[in-house]
Amino acid sequence: MNSGGLSLYSMTRHLKYPFSQEARTMSQKLARDLGDLVKFVSLPENEHIVEAAEDRVYRALKDGYIQYPPFDDERDVLIYPTARVIVEGVRDSRLRAKQAEAEEKAVNRELGKEKPEFISEICATSFKWKIESTGDLSERAELPLQLRTFDFRIRFENFLEVSPMFKSREWALANRFLSRGWVLVRRAELVRMASAKFRQIILGSRLELPPLTGRLTQSVERIQSQLPKKREYTRPEETQETAFPPCMDLLYRTLKNGHHLAHAERFTLAAFLNKINVARDEIKRVFGYSPDARGAGSIIDYQVDHIASKGSRSYDDDSEDTGYMPYNCKRMRELGICPVDKGDVFDPLCEYVVNPLSFYNRRAWEVSKGYKPNPAYYGKNWEKRQEF
Known part of the structure; x- marks a missing residue:
């Protein structure tokens, strides 16, 4: 299946940022819901999607790292949702947490390389955040000295969606510069917020899976076999x-x-x-x-x-x-x-x-x-x- 006119650059971004509105839209063109997804990736000609998804989950579990495969087919946008199906099929909170952490790190790594305009746009379109630029360096030169390092302003309610996930004191709203409901953030901070939001989405979502068969079932069983056995922490009878x-x-x-x-x-x-x-x-x-x-x-x-x-x-x-x-x-x-x-x-x-x-x-x-x-x-x- 060809790329349907999409550039390699655009397709690669879809693979890197599966939470984006564009990636979700593209996924739904191929598979409208989980039932369609399972049927689609179970077809023999789409087996490579399941293989790549299993590898993505395995690397998240073992290395805490996401490596992107060569991306030259629009069907590859289904690798991430298929990986989510595998994780939910395993039904282990430890694996979900490992996946969320690895995906968060990957987004933080890749989004940090993007231009400020793209970072702002993907946050606005994907999470419905209200974000404004504080201007270029020449425009920021007119601001007080302590405010010149801030690249964006974001609505405080959007800031509070993820800031409680960070324990450092600088993420407390009381320690931020707040004006008329807008919070100033630096470029790197917005990247971190976006990646944390993605992690939050993964941890908070539960998929009602249709029956899995064939290659997907094998992937679930293989990943299951790689999980360390849970240890039971029995409380001692005597106080220690x-x-x-x-x-x-x-x-x-x-x-x-x-x-x-x-x-x-x-x-x-x-x-x-x-x-x-x-x-x-x-x-x-x-x-x-x-x-x-x-x-x-x-x-x-x-x-x-x-x-x-x-x-x-x-x-x-x-x-x-x-x-x-x-x-x-x-x-x-x-x-x-x-x-x-x-x-x-x-x-x-x-x-x-x-x-x-x-x-x-x-x-x-x-x-x-x-x-x-x-x-x-x-x-x-x-x-x-x-x-x-």
Whole structure:
């Protein structure tokens, strides 16, 4: 099948930026929906599409890297959607995360080479973002000195679609230059926003697949065989203080040393101890070290009982009342009680979890097996969930 009049340059862009309006339109001309797509790529003459899609998924899984094949046929625009079909056919969140990360990196790499006009246009047409140029260098020379490095302005609501995905403080809206609803961004920042938006789309989409047959089924099975086996992180019967995440370890030691904890700190520590199956009497004993403890029947006893007996159920417990969940990492950072975020301590495992309980389960498993923390293993097998 020929290119239908499209230039090689245009087709290559369709392959690099499958989220673009042009790429989606071209894909739908060949296959209107998932049913059509599966039928189309299952034809013997289109087998190369499935092969390229499988290779794209395999490289994302093993190398975290997307390599584009030679692009000289308009059917090749279906390589990316076919790769998505394979990933959804495997039904593994780890693979979806690997694909999203690799595709994000590829877009960031390739879009960073494009001219500013193209970057702005593809963001506007693909994501419906409102973006304006701040002008060329001569025009920006009239701006205050601190604003001359910004290439674009984007509506704040579009900025907020992806900025919470970035943990660096410069991405907080409060730290940006905002005027009449427009946020100033640099060229590299807009590229990063676009690639992050693509990742967000992949992670947030779930495809209702028709039955897969033939070559597609083989691809799904082969990719499935390449996935590392999931490890079960069973919680130990006895509490292991050495497995506490840095935040809980600090709060626990602060309390046992007789120092005061703020209300939020007390709440999350009590909830954490309860969720890792520390006996309620033991939690009360620990909180008895607080300077304002007044013995049995005190307000602290009441608070511990309330935290331990109300709220949400744990995921693996069928009892009616299992207590409140401790704050997750995001909330801990917002409250200013995450010591890793403040730079006081660091543990590499923190980057791969989003709540203290996940940290405890994984670290307790490591301790029980005699394993030392292994950042290289974390990076190879898990998706990084936050950065410090």
